[in-house]
Amino acid sequence: MYGSSHDGGGTARPAHPRKRVTAPLLRDRKGNAAITMVTAYDFTMARILDESGVDMLLVGDSLGMVVQGADTTIPVTLDEVSYHTRAVARGARYAHVVADMPFMSFQLSSAQALENAGKLMKEGMAHSVKLEGGVEIAEHVERITRAGIPVVGHVGLTPQSFHALGGFKVQGKSEEAARRILEDALALEQAGAFTIVLEAVPPDVAAEVTRALTVPTIGIGAGPECDGQVLVCYDLFGMSLGHRPKFAKAFAELGEAMQVATKQYIDDVRSGAFPAAEHCYAESSKAAPSAPRTKRGARKLAAV
Numbered sequence: 671m672y673g674s675s676h677d678g679g680g681t682a683r684p685a686h687p688r689k690r691v692t693a694p695l696l697r698d699r700k701g702n703a704a705i706t707m708v709t710a711y712d713f714t715m716a717r718i719l720d721e722s723g724v725d726m727l728l729v730g731d732s733l734g735m736v737v738q739g740a741d742t743t744i745p746v747t748l749d750e751v752s753y754h755t756r757a758v759a760r761g762a763r764y765a766h767v768v769a770d771m772p773f774m775s776f777q778l779s780s781a782q783a784l785e786n787a788g789k790l791m792k793e794g795m796a797h798s799v800k801l802e803g804g805v806e807i808a809e810h811v812e813r814i815t816r817a818g819i820p821v822v823g824h825v826g827l828t829p830q831s832f833h834a835l836g837g838f839k840v841q842g843k844s845e846e847a848a849r850r851i852l853e854d855a856l857a858l859e860q861a862g863a864f865t866i867v868l869e870a871v872p873p874d875v876a877a878e879v880t881r882a883l884t885v886p887t888i889g890i891g892a893g894p895e896c897d898g899q900v901l902v903c904y905d906l907f908g909m910s911l912g913h914r915p916k917f918a919k920a921f922a923e924l925g926e927a928m929q930v931a932t933k934q935y936i937d938d939v940r941s942g943a944f945p946a947a948e949h950c951y952a953e954s955s956k957a958a959p960s961a962p963r964t965k966r967g968a969r970k971l972a973a974v
Contacts, residue, residue, distance in 0.1 A: 691725050691766040693798055693820035697864045700886045705865070705898025707768075707888055708906060711737050711754045715903055716761030724765050726888075728800065728900060729755040731770040731830070736904050743829045746772040748786055755794035768822050769796035773830040776801055776810055783810035787819050800867070802828035804854020808861040815862030823858035825851055826892065827870035840891075842871040848878070855879045855887075867900065868892040870917075891917035 689695075699705050707726035710716040711733050719727060733754055734746040748771075755769040769790040776783035787799045798820035801807055811821050826841045842848040848871075855866050865886045868876045873893025880887045880895055889896030901918060904910045908920035909928070938944035 688723075688764050690764055693766065693864045696725065696766060697885055700884065700897055705886055705888055707898060707900035709736075709900070709902045710758045710761070711903075713757045713761040716758040716765075716767075719903065720762045720765045725898070726768055726900075727758055727762055727765045728768045729758050729770060729794075729796070730800075730902070731772045732902055736902060736910070744773045746770075748772055748775045748789065752790055752794035755790060755796050759795035759797075767795070767797045768800050769794050769798075770800050771802075776807065777803075780810045780813035783807075784813050784817055784819075787814045787821075788817070791819055798822055798864070800824055802830050804850070805857045808857040811858055811861035811863055821858075821861075821863045822888075823855065823863035823866035824869065825854040825858070825866060826868050829869075840870045840872065842875040848872075848875045851875060852879050852882060855883055859883050859885050865898075868896060891915065 696705060705725050706723075707728055708719050708724050709730045709732060710719055710727045711729060716727055729751060731743040731746040731751060733750070734740040734743045737754075738746075740746075751769055751772055755767065759767045771783070771786060771790070775786045783801070790796045790799050799814065800822040801811060801814075802824045804823075804825050811823065815821050827839065842851045851868075851871060852875075855868070858866055863885065865888055866879075866883065867888045867890065868879060869889075870891040871879075873895060876887065876889055876892035877895035880897060886897035888898040888900050890900045902910075905914060905918035906921055907925075908923035909925040910918070910920075911925070914920070935944065
């Protein structure tokens with residue numbers, strides 16, 4: 671039976687199996703063990719991160735930039751987020767999967783927001799959805815949460831407002847701007863968000879917002895006083911090309927290792943070192959006679 675040391679097929683289980691991370695469990699982490707969130711966009715990355723113990727997997731509309739190569743997140747569609755979320759959800763046995771609601775998928779009305787949030791839950795297999803914005807979208811968040819869909823808020827730098835903000839800039843540097851961020855976060859909490867992302871705000875502002883809220887904050891470029899942290903997976907693994915944000919620590923340099931491996935692969939194919947005998951299946955017992963081969967494995971042409 672479930673929870674025993676073996677399942678019905680005889681596969682050994684740990685004595686205390688890891689449990690699925692849920693919205694209520696995350697909300698209860700306020701002020702306790704820090705929450706870890708990493709973006710993921712496909713099954714393989716999700717499985718690696720999930721098996722490593724990450725609490726939350728965010729299928730961010732950042733996929734428009736890091737997967738599709740766009741300059742902003744604005745072109746990303748709901749169907750694209752749904753597709754990638756479905757792949758991530760299949761790879762996540764334990765982590766809580768959050769789907770970003772992309773630009774113009776929730777801004778028009780609460781009815782639109784609820785319908786599209788429902789689509790990400792039904793078709794994308796998400797466990798919760800994330801919306802960018804504050805006071806102006808609080809009614810949409812409330813409508814979604816009243817329908818039983820958990821919501822992650824997002825204030826500070828909101829990439830979908832790239833053009834309105836004049837680019838990817840730190841927010842909350844003035845007293846008035848910091849006050850608006852706090853008001854936005856409080857409005858989202860009141861509307862039912864179970865956690866709130868703070869992006870690109872001064873550490874003291876993030877700390878003030880974190881103290882004011884009863885739900886956890888998750889920072890990205892918001893300092894160490896948040897209740898958790900989030901990074902883009904490609905930044906975390908050192909796989910990003912070009913500019914790397916100030917807040918993005920690379921915990922490995924896999925991009926360089928991948929280039930080295932690729933160059934070795936190219937060299938081995940061209941030299942004939944790959945594939946070697948250990949990479950080949952056994953010869954057929956009825957194999958037809960073959961012509962002599964060159965060092966690269968290509969058949970020699972018969973003389974005319």
